[in-house]
Amino acid sequence: MGQPELKQRTGTLAAFLLWLWILTIFAVYMQNYVDPIRLMFRALLG
Amino acid sequence: MDIVFSSVMLCALTAACMGFGGVFLRVSGLGNATENWAESYSLGFLMGTGFIGWILFFFGIAGVFTPAVFWSLAAVGIALLAITGRVYGNVGVPQNYPLRLTALLFVLMVTLAFDFVEGISPPADADTLASHFAFPKQFLLAGQIDFVPRAVTGAIPMLFHLTYAAALGMGGELTLTLWAMITGWSAGLLVFGIARRFADSAGALALAILFLTTPAVIYGGGSGQVETPSAAIALASAFALVVGRETGSWRILAVAGMLAGFFVGAKYFGLIFAGAAGLVLLFHRRGIGFAAVFGAAVFVAGCQWYFWNWWHTGDPVFPSLFLLLQLPDTSFWTADYSEYHKAIYAVAETPLDRTIANWLLYPVYATFDTVAKFESGRTGLGILLALLLPLTFTGALCRQFRDRQTIIFLALGAIFFTVWFASGTTQRVRHLLPVYPIIMIAFYALALKASEKFKLVRPFAAAVALVLIVQLGGHGLFAANYARYNFSSESREAFLERNIQSAKAVFWINKNLSSQDRVGYTARGISYLFEIPSFMLHPISQAVIDFRPTTSDAPKFIAQSMKQNINYFLLSELWYRHDKADHIGSTRMTTALIDTGCLLKVKTFSVSGIASRTLAQVGSKSSTTTTSLFKLQPALCPIEPDNNPLQK
Numbered sequence: 001m002g003q004p005e006l007k008q009r010t011g012t013l014a015a016f017l018l019w020l021w022i023l024t025i026f027a028v029y030m031q032n033y034v035d036p037i038r039l040m041f042r043a044l045l046g
Numbered sequence: 047m048d049i050v051f052s053s054v055m056l057c058a059l060t061a062a063c064m065g066f067g068g069v070f071l072r073v074s075g076l077g078n079a080t081e082n083w084a085e086s087y088s089l090g091f092l093m094g095t096g097f098i099g100w101i102l103f104f105f106g107i108a109g110v111f112t113p114a115v116f117w118s119l120a121a122v123g124i125a126l127l128a129i130t131g132r133v134y135g136n137v138g139v140p141q142n143y144p145l146r147l148t149a150l151l152f153v154l155m156v157t158l159a160f161d162f163v164e165g166i167s168p169p170a171d172a173d174t175l176a177s178h179f180a181f182p183k184q185f186l187l188a189g190q191i192d193f194v195p196r197a198v199t200g201a202i203p204m205l206f207h208l209t210y211a212a213a214l215g216m217g218g219e220l221t222l223t224l225w226a227m228i229t230g231w232s233a234g235l236l237v238f239g240i241a242r243r244f245a246d247s248a249g250a251l252a253l254a255i256l257f258l259t260t261p262a263v264i265y266g267g268g269s270g271q272v273e274t275p276s277a278a279i280a281l282a283s284a285f286a287l288v289v290g291r292e293t294g295s296w297r298i299l300a301v302a303g304m305l306a307g308f309f310v311g312a313k314y315f316g317l318i319f320a321g322a323a324g325l326v327l328l329f330h331r332r333g334i335g336f337a338a339v340f341g342a343a344v345f346v347a348g349c350q351w352y353f354w355n356w357w358h359t360g361d362p363v364f365p366s367l368f369l370l371l372q373l374p375d376t377s378f379w380t381a382d383y384s385e386y387h388k389a390i391y392a393v394a395e396t397p398l399d400r401t402i403a404n405w406l407l408y409p410v411y412a413t414f415d416t417v418a419k420f421e422s423g424r425t426g427l428g429i430l431l432a433l434l435l436p437l438t439f440t441g442a443l444c445r446q447f448r449d450r451q452t453i454i455f456l457a458l459g460a461i462f463f464t465v466w467f468a469s470g471t472t473q474r475v476r477h478l479l480p481v482y483p484i485i486m487i488a489f490y491a492l493a494l495k496a497s498e499k500f501k502l503v504r505p506f507a508a509a510v511a512l513v514l515i516v517q518l519g520g521h522g523l524f525a526a527n528y529a530r531y532n533f534s535s536e537s538r539e540a541f542l543e544r545n546i547q548s549a550k551a552v553f554w555i556n557k558n559l560s561s562q563d564r565v566g567y568t569a570r571g572i573s574y575l576f577e578i579p580s581f582m583l584h585p586i587s588q589a590v591i592d593f594r595p596t597t598s599d600a601p602k603f604i605a606q607s608m609k610q611n612i613n614y615f616l617l618s619e620l621w622y623r624h625d626k627a628d629h630i631g632s633t634r635m636t637t638a639l640i641d642t643g644c645l646l647k648v649k650t651f652s653v654s655g656i657a658s659r660t661l662a663q664v665g666s667k668s669s670t671t672t673t674s675l676f677k678l679q680p681a682l683c684p685i686e687p688d689n690n691p692l693q694k
Contacts, residue, residue: 011501018505022433026512029429032415033516036661040523043664 048220055217056224059116059209065092068130070097070304074297077133084239086134088232089472093301094123095229095275095310096347098212099205103311105352106191106208110690111413113186113215120216123547131270140247146566147248153518154251156257160525164268165227167528167647168219168538169544170659172571173199174270176582179222180573182211193358195378197213197387197587201364203351205311206272234258234280237483240285243451244491252510253490256430257483259517262476265425272312279309280480281487282320284458285322287340288451291330296339299327303340307347314363315466315477315527320344322461326454340552341660383589395419396474405467412475422475427482428517433509434493437502441492444499452488503577526663545659548572548673551616551651555675558654559614566607567616570671581610585632596631600639601686608680615676622647622674644683645676 030037067090071077080086098119098375105115140147169179177199191208194200201281205230213225223624234254241250257263306323309316326342327336352362359365368384375381397419397634398404398411406563410416412501413432415423431438441447441582462481467473497506531541542549548569555565556577565577573582583593589605607615639645655669662668 008063014500015502015505016265018436018502019508021436022505022509022512025432026429026509028414029432030516035687036523036664039664040519 048218052220055221056213056228058120058124059098059213059216059221060091060228061127061223062120063098063123064134065094065123065127065130066097067091067094068133069126070094070301072130072133072352074301075295075300076286076301077290079293079298080239080243082239083135083137084235084242085240085285087137088236088239088278089282089285090134091232092236092278095209095232095303096205096279096305098123099207099209099310100308100347100350102208102212103191103205105431106185106211109190111185111188111190111211116216119212128440130568144248147251150251150255152250154255155515157255157518157521160172160273160521161227161230161258161268162678163226163525163528163532164420166220167531168542169223169226169270169574170527170542171266171269171271172546175524175546175572175574176570177573178272179210179214179548181224182214183574184214191354193354195358195588195590196584197365197379197580198391199587201312201424203311204318205308205348205351206275208343210270211628223270226270227268228276229275230263231258231290233263233267233274233281233483233543236278236281236285237487241485242283242393245494249494252514256428256510256513256517257459257486258441259514259521260428260430260479260482261423261517262425262427263480264517264521266476266479266580271476273476276309276313276316276480277483279305279312280316281483283309283323283460284455284484285321285369287327289453290338291454292450296335299336299339301342303343304347306340307344307349309480310344310348311351313480315462315471315480316348317363318462318465318469319458319480320348320456322465325461326457333487368687378588378590386594387586392470392474394545395474396470398473400468400470405464406464408467410472412478417473419473420473422686424520424658427478428513430486430509430513431489431605433513434489434506437493437506438489439495440500441496443493444496447495452491455484459488471604476495489660523663524660529684530663542575544654544662545656546575547653548570548616548618548651550653551649551673551675552576554615554649554651555614556565563613564611565602565614565616565675566610566612568593568618568621569616570625572616579611581612583615593632595633598631598635600644601684604637604639604644604678604680604683604685607678613678614648615678617672617674618675619672622676639683640676642682642684644679646679648675648677650674 070093071086077086077091080089095386105111108561169175181194181204210222210225214222234257238250238254241253263274283302286298286302286305290302306320308314310320322336324341327333327340328678331338357366359379360500361367361371365379365384365387368379397417398408412420412422412426415426435570459481463478493506497503530536539553549572552572552575559578561578564581566581566583568583570582570584573580583591585593585595591610594604597603617636621633622640636645641646651673653671653673655671656662657668658666
């Protein structure tokens with residue numbers, strides 16, 4: 001594997017890990033807001 | 047007409063602050079060091095606001111705390127604006143409006159609209175009604191600043207409270223609520239201005255909106271809580287500190303110290319910030335001189351409230367040092383009560399032990415709302431820093447991104463957090479808000495630069511967008527309560543009754559009792575609403591009338607109440623319901639006093655128990671309870687001859 005390819009794969013892995021981090025942390029954080037969101041939707045849908 | 051008058055007064059007060067601030071910008075040279083209009087406008091406004099809060103203290107203790115003084119001060123400030131106005135320059139407008147910037151401008155308008163509907167509504171936050179707006183109203187009525195012998199919320203630095211008094215005195219309640227809104231916005235403007243140094247207009251605007259929609263800012267920014275204006279002042283001080291340190295300008299460092307002093311004069315935690323800033327300044331070859339200038343300015347701008355406390359209690363940070371200094375008992379505080387207050391405060395406010403593990407884990411606990419007493423769900427700092435952490439860390443590893451400002455901002459945040467956590471004070475997350483924009487800017491700058499260098503702009507933008515969407519949703523939900531008031535025919539009284547437990551009772555009292563009466567009450571959120579003399583029977587923070595849950599000394603309670611000229615009591619249901627199995631201490635005492643006729647029930651009000659003003663808009667269940675007004679009948683009360691104020 002050449003240097004450019006290694007660099008590209010490292011970049012792809014970094015991007016993947018960053019996306020994984022963002023989505024996981026965000027999902028865990030949003031657990032706290034399940035009840036308010038449920039109430040909001042219930043109110044919006046009447 | 048009222049609206050026009052209040053709006054004119056708001057403009058006058060804002061212009062006056064800009065005028066006083068303009069003088070500081072010009073004299074210190076800080077105006078020349080700013081790079082854009084947002085920096086100069088927000089810095090000038092904040093310095094002027096702090097100055098007005100500072101100088102009003104001296105008028106207040108001199109007993110000339112009247113609207114005439116506020117108007118005169120405003121006139122001087124406006125005249126100064128006419129002289130120094132050029133220091134601000136012109137408002138910069140972007141030449142191009144790419145889609146990203148246009149979309150963010152739209153989001154900003156929505157955010158500001160949400161704030162505005164709150165700004166034109168009556169105040170409804172319990173803390174604000176108990177103290178932040180209640181004391182300014184009390185001082186205005188008295189025509190002077192009175193010492194409030196109540197721990198945590200009474201005997202505190204009140205620099206911002208005095209600007210609230212100016213707003214209230216000049217233009218009434220509408221000016222007051224809009225003023226709270228404007229001071230909150232100034233923090234967002236300064237965040238935008240500083241962020242423009244390392245980001246384009248859209249990037250800086252995104253950060254400003256992220257700040258303005260932070261849960262703690264939504265909750266406290268427009269309500270009168272002092273954390274958001276403190277955040278603005280602290281950020282201004284940190285910015286001036288960096289500029290002063292880089293340029294070696296004593297005058298700019300003095301301004302940095304003055305701003306830190308304003309924070310010290312607004313909140314006890316300002317002491318931690320000032321200490322952290324002084325420490326940071328010492329890490330310079332001219333550090334001792336820098337720190338001396340900075341410290342002297344802090345002292346001049348912030349010490350007045352500490353002298354005020356010391357003068358009345360002997361403890362400059364009452365009641366924190368009361369036991370340590372072994373101060374003698376007084377009619378309003380005792381060593382015994384101090385022990386009790388300390389124990390209760392520790393249980394209620396510091397759920398975590400002060401260990402290194404908890405210090406390291408606190409950000410995790412606070413982010414994910416795992417400790418209820420932190421109140422980080424609805425009044426926390428959001429998720430932004432957690433999402434940006436990997437990029438920020440990567441940016442921090444790159445030498446070229448570690449500029450002086452970023453390092454100093456991170457150091458200030460870290461020192462503040464460490465000392466705050468170790469000090470044993472309240473662990474509620476929103477008390478970290480004053481240093482949040484400082485940390486936020488440093489995190490964002492490192493993350494943005496790293497994302498550009500390593501071609502990770504998309505996940506960075508996604509993180510920012512996710513946080514914006516969630517926070518904007520929360521902001522909309524919060525604003526729904528105020529929108530309901532503004533877009534319906536609901537009256538002010540109906541709005542307050544819907545949002546404040548026992549408000550209904552206060553309105554009845556205001557109509558039916560007179561200024562000769564005085565009401566002792568237990569629901570703190572009604573203080574601001576009283577138009578007749580009143581007294582808060584706080585069960586933890588005041589010892590003027592001992593109303594601790596464990597108290598059962600009825601003769602002492604009656605004697606202390608009569609000494610305060612209290613002849614009515616407005617008590618929540620807990621203190622009079624005849625379910626005697628639940629009764630302990632003070633509740634048993636009050637029910638016994640009712641049974642003997644000492645407290646005669648005059649009227650009972652059916653009121654709603656409000657768990658959340660915000661969630662009530664989407665159907666969250668609320669309970670119904672009662673509150674009753676009792677008349678004190680001294681002839682039927684257990685009064686010991688030695689304690690009978692009537693015989694003295």
